[in-house]
Amino acid sequence: MPSALINVPKKAKRGDVIEIKTLMSHIMETGYRHTASGSVVPRDIITSFTCRFNGTEVFRADLFPAIAANPFITFFTTVTESGKFEFEWIGDKGFSETAQASITVE
Amino acid sequence: MRIAACIALLTAMAGAALAAEIPQAERRSGYGFMSADTKAMQDEDTDNPGMLSVLDGETLWKRKAGTADKACADCHHDARLSMKGVAAHYPAFEKALGRPVDLEGRINLCRTNHQQASPFAYESRELLALSAYVAQQSRGVPIAPGDDPELAPFVEKGHALFVQRQGQLNLACANCHDDNWDKKLAGSAITQGQPTGYPLYRLEWQALGSLQRRLRACITGIRAQAYDYGSLELVELELYLMSRARGMPVETPAVRP
Amino acid sequence: MANSEHTRRTFFGITGGAAAMVIVRPANATPAMLQAAIRNVVGEANVRSGKVKLDIPPLVENGNTVPMTVSVTSPMTADEYVKSIHVFNEKNPQPNIGNFYLGPRAGRAQVSTRIRLADSQKVTAIARLSDDTFWSVTADVVVTLAACTEEAI
Numbered sequence: 001m002p003s004a005l006i007n008v009p010k011k012a013k014r015g016d017v018i019e020i021k022t023l024m025s026h027i028m029e030t031g032y033r034h035t036a037s038g039s040v041v042p043r044d045i046i047t048s049f050t051c052r053f054n055g056t057e058v059f060r061a062d063l064f065p066a067i068a069a070n071p072f073i074t075f076f077t078t079v080t081e082s083g084k085f086e087f088e089w090i091g092d093k094g095f096s097e098t099a100q101a102s103i104t105v106e
Numbered sequence: 107m108r109i110a111a112c113i114a115l116l117t118a119m120a121g122a123a124l125a126a127e128i129p130q131a132e133r134r135s136g137y138g139f140m141s142a143d144t145k146a147m148q149d150e151d152t153d154n155p156g157m158l159s160v161l162d163g164e165t166l167w168k169r170k171a172g173t174a175d176k177a178c179a180d181c182h183h184d185a186r187l188s189m190k191g192v193a194a195h196y197p198a199f200e201k202a203l204g205r206p207v208d209l210e211g212r213i214n215l216c217r218t219n220h221q222q223a224s225p226f227a228y229e230s231r232e233l234l235a236l237s238a239y240v241a242q243q244s245r246g247v248p249i250a251p252g253d254d255p256e257l258a259p260f261v262e263k264g265h266a267l268f269v270q271r272q273g274q275l276n277l278a279c280a281n282c283h284d285d286n287w288d289k290k291l292a293g294s295a296i297t298q299g300q301p302t303g304y305p306l307y308r309l310e311w312q313a314l315g316s317l318q319r320r321l322r323a324c325i326t327g328i329r330a331q332a333y334d335y336g337s338l339e340l341v342e343l344e345l346y347l348m349s350r351a352r353g354m355p356v357e358t359p360a361v362r363p
Numbered sequence: 364m365a366n367s368e369h370t371r372r373t374f375f376g377i378t379g380g381a382a383a384m385v386i387v388r389p390a391n392a393t394p395a396m397l398q399a400a401i402r403n404v405v406g407e408a409n410v411r412s413g414k415v416k417l418d419i420p421p422l423v424e425n426g427n428t429v430p431m432t433v434s435v436t437s438p439m440t441a442d443e444y445v446k447s448i449h450v451f452n453e454k455n456p457q458p459n460i461g462n463f464y465l466g467p468r469a470g471r472a473q474v475s476t477r478i479r480l481a482d483s484q485k486v487t488a489i490a491r492l493s494d495d496t497f498w499s500v501t502a503d504v505v506v507t508l509a510a511c512t513e514e515a516i
Contacts, residue, residue: 003158003162004158023155025155027313059464063461064457068428068479072475074474075465076471146430309425309427363424
């Protein structure tokens, strides 16, 4: 049951540059740690994060093991119309999660 | 250099006599020892990774479980009302068991007695999420452990454990957290060990963890044998720490280095 | 050099009471690996210093979660904008930290995240602008170790 915490303003004016904050629960296991018995803990990370607005990609990131657990990513975008942001996190072991947030542009 | 300083400090602590408890006016949450960056992580809910567990907890609160097919919400309804201030009173005396139970213990008693479900494992995602969700409803509420006279001997036991030297380093909790909280150990502030924000998100753990986990880590740190999760000793220590922090506001889910 | 560093940290971990759970291992990324990772992004292009700002604490309380913000001076118009930002480190097992792809509609060329640093080291951010020039900045970060860390998993 992974959960995401998304912060998108509910309203904005046309042409505003807004900040979007995202937090996704994920262990981000580096693949460089060992158990007490010496075996390597296999890598299990989110490798890609994408944000689309009304279907168009507005931001994307490639993540590596050096991104801390529960990846926190913030970025900016210009809003020109009301619509829906879609967020997608893809990773190892078939990890795939999405979240959405709507904005009203006045 | 750093190692030498570390050893010197530990030696000084081991040699020093125990001082008195921290005066009321000088008590400080671990928050006060943190860098501005770490404080910012706790201050904004949208930046605080502990909130992910609170969200999980909210989902679990409403989910039916066990043979009784009941959710927490079926009895306790809206947690924002029913659970406000509750965590500030824990650990609390449980008559049926004749001993105090902490918040995690209470949640598991609810599971076994009322939901007729199996208890959650200590430090499981579910137990941390539910305790974080419940405790978050007390954010800002002053810590007020019950003055139930039946609790008194357990607070006393907790205090005795707090000042008891143990482990290969022969240190008591009090040697660091009463006597040397204004100093540093290696690069880290020692802090007063005030339990104001549990369960909390530790940057070191990169996860949420309980006060029992923290206590066990500290005990391992002085190279003593840690008490088992759920043991009476850990609950007594939690109880003493909460009574020692009386009046300080709950910060759950706090963030700590 | 690398060997003595490792010995010091191992000893320090023991003094602290338990094995550190941070990525303490001898196989750090080598300068060659870092250069290769950067070449992989910039190709043969010249990387100039300037335009990029890296906000990262000079002294961090725990290398497992280090807040970091990269911003680039750019008008962010349709003709002149930041295409991407790439962040690298010197001493983690792998040189890459993250790649961030923006575009003119970002409005503001700024991204924040939280990263892991296995040791005190340099962090480098490189921006690719719309004219395919590359600009960079490097910051030094000192990572202190927690005094009492837990047993490994």
